[in-house]
Amino acid sequence: MNDQQNLKAIGPILKYSLITGVALLLGLRLFFWFSGNMVADEAYYWMWSQHPAISYYDHPPLNAWMLWLASKLFGWNVLALRVGPILTFLADIWILWAISKQISDQPKHHFALTLTLFLATPIFLTMTMLALPDHLMVMLLLLALLCFVKFFKAVEQGERPWTWLYVACICVGLATLAKYNAVLLGAGAFLYALTYKQARAIFKHWQSYAGFGLFLLVVGPEIYWNINTNASSITFILRDRHAGLPTENNFSGLIGYLGGMIGFLSPFLLWPLAKSLWPNSKKIPQLGLAQCIFLVSTLLFLALSLTTDIMFHWNLVAYIAILPFLAHFIRWSWLLFAHIVYGVLLAAIIAYNFGALPIRTYFSTADYFSARSFGWEETAEWVEALDTQFEPGFIAGTHYTISAPLGFALQDPNVTDLGSARSQFRYWFDPSEHLGENALIISHSGNGLGTALDARFEQVELLDTIEIYRHGYLVEKRHAYLATGFRN
Structure with a gap:
């Protein structure tokens, strides 16, 4: 059978x-x-x-x-x-x-x-x-x-x-x-x-x-x-993305890579996967093609995991290739x-x-990536009111995970990112065109904008804070700063 x-x-x-x-x-x-x-x-x-x-x-x-x-x-x-x-x-x-x-x-x-x-x-x-x-x-x-x-x-x-x-x-x-x-x-x-x-x-x-x-x-x-x-x-893929990550003897990267493979494929696919890659597998049309694709991608990222951290989805090509053949081996x-x-x-x-709600809010504060999925419509209304009141030259966030959803909610492609991490926003925002302007800056931190960003303005003042709640749980606090006299 x-x-x-x-x-x-x-x-x-x-x-x-x-x-x-x-x-x-x-x-x-x-x-x-x-x-x-x-x-x-x-x-x-x-x-x-x-x-x-x-x-x-x-x-x-x-x-x-x-x-x-x-x-x-x-x-x-x-x-x-x-x-x-x-x-x-x-x-x-x-x-x-x-x-x-x-x-x-x-x-x-x-x-x-x-x-x-x-x-x-x-x-x-x-x-x-x-x-x-x-x-x-x-x-x-x-x-x-x-x-x-x-x-x-x-x-x-x-x-x-x-x-x-x-x-x-x-x-x-x-x-x-x-x-x-x-x-x-x-x-x-x-x-x-x-x-x-x-x-x-x-x-x-x-x-x-x-x-x-x-x-x-x-x-x-x-x-x-x-x-x-x-x-x-x-350069971004090969160097900038990995700034600050280990470059040798990265056994934690190997463990993370293998753990990600198990977790995001599921432990219950490991046996069918192993059978599909076994050299003496039954004759299935073009299984060899899928095996070659899987091995090229998987072995490449396996080698890279020894020098840097590999995200779980980078080996997606391997899983795409082998997916249609796994049904033969269950x-x-x-x-x-x-x-x-x-x-x-x-x-x-x-x-x-x-x-619905970041699960971590049941135990502590929500992780920033999950929290950034909530409350942007109310945040946009809050920012629009501050924009009308203070009439800044431009609106910015302190990280792309703030700037992008805020820009989407405001339906404003000119919202920019002034955070320290390099992002695509730097290709659209020309600092020389905004010298001397005031900015409305949205941050997740209530402790200021940081030394580097403070130095780009003559003065920075905390204006207001909005709290994002879902089902009675605090998801995130967002803070609005008025930064005057943009320098560079």
């Missing part, structure tokens, strides 16, 4: 577990999307979109371009912010179905399991629910994977449908315009073509190099940006059930934490 038949044999228990789990996961996703709250990074990318550019300091431009289009079609609101993730999520489902038809002789059953894994796996839950670059990268890389599977499957049968290769390379290029690590899927596909005899034959044909040329053409804007800004984005119904329960619990925690 094969793996899928083994799962089918459990009958109604698995069926109703799948239906209930999918319903709960979809419901929690909808609650988060329409709760009205936004994560600070979502607002940050929205502010990017209101300053159209060929690329940006932190990341490539595709997400900002899409948000700009959404703002023109749907206005300046949370629905416009989230319409992208909603549409790409629907596209993800269709692409997973198309992949199932390519790699399984029981596509309906395989797709049902794969969709459940997609919905219940925490890293896909978080990265496809938010208006971050990752939701675009996930969709585009799934589409690239589909095209690579179709292409290499045909190559094994003696055919060479180059159109599928061209589309795959274009999709990898577009995904790289969303996030740099997307290029690793292309690197994994290249490794697969090198290491498998039948696939290696494509390098005898000019069309394979034309595919790479299409990739370079698509990422041209990002190449141009870095050439004209002294490789600012690459042998036990209890393992799938446990994974669904784990996913539902994580989804409920995330939805509640960012949509």
Whole structure:
């Protein structure tokens, strides 16, 4: 009895577990999307979109371009912010179905399991629910994977449908315009073509190099940006982002990387994952392709974790590649059930934490990242009243997680960030144009703005404080300062 038949044999228990789990996961996703709250990074990318550019300091431009289009079609609101993730999520489902038809002789059953894994796996839950670059990268890389599977499957049968290769390379290029690590899927596909005899034959044909040329053409804007800004984005990724982090013997980074993999994939996927990577795995169409992509990405970040701290989602490319194949290796119904329960619990925690109340407020003060998802409409009304009263030259925050959601709530693309941490705001705000002006500055600290920021003004005065409450719990205090006589 094969793996899928083994799962089918459990009958109604698995069926109703799948239906209930999918319903709960979809419901929690909808609650988060329409709760009205936004994560600070979502607002940050929205502010990017209101300053159209060929690329940006932190990341490539595709997400900002899409948000700009959404703002023109749907206005300046949370629905416009989230319409992208909603549409790409629907596209993800269709692409997973198309992949199932390519790699399984029981596509309906395989797709049902794969969709459940997609919905219940925490890293896909978080990265496809938010208006971050990752939701675009996930969709585009799934589409690239589909095209690579179709292409290499045909190559094994003696055919060479180059159109599928061209589309795959274009999709990898577009995904790289969303996030740099997307290029690793292309690197994994290249490794697969090198290491498998039948696939290696494509390098005898000019069309394979034309595919790479299409990739370079698509990422041209990002190449141009870095050439004209002294490789600012690459410098940020390789150096600035890690300022102050360890550079050698970083065993805590390795532990964090492996822990993040376990936590955000879920402990219950580790065995199917290990089976899918085992050299003697059963013959599944293009499993070797997924293995190569997974290993290229995972081993690269494993090596980097020994020198710096790796964020849990940086290895997302590896998980995208292997996801459609995991359904072949889930042998036990209890393992799938446990994974669904784990996913539902994580989804409920995330939805509640960012949509209702930061969970840490029950025990202490909310963490700043969660707190920044709440109270911006009332904060905007408070700031507008102070702006009318004091008529400052400009409005600023002391960190992008304040400046961006405040700018979004005020519907003002000119709100800036005067914090010490470098951000995209520095590319829009020219200090020389504001010399001598007064500023209304919003901070989470009631103990002043700090020596460095104080020094940029002649005088700084605390004006007022607003307290953000939810369900009777204090989420965050925000402080307004009037800073007069901007110097630099």
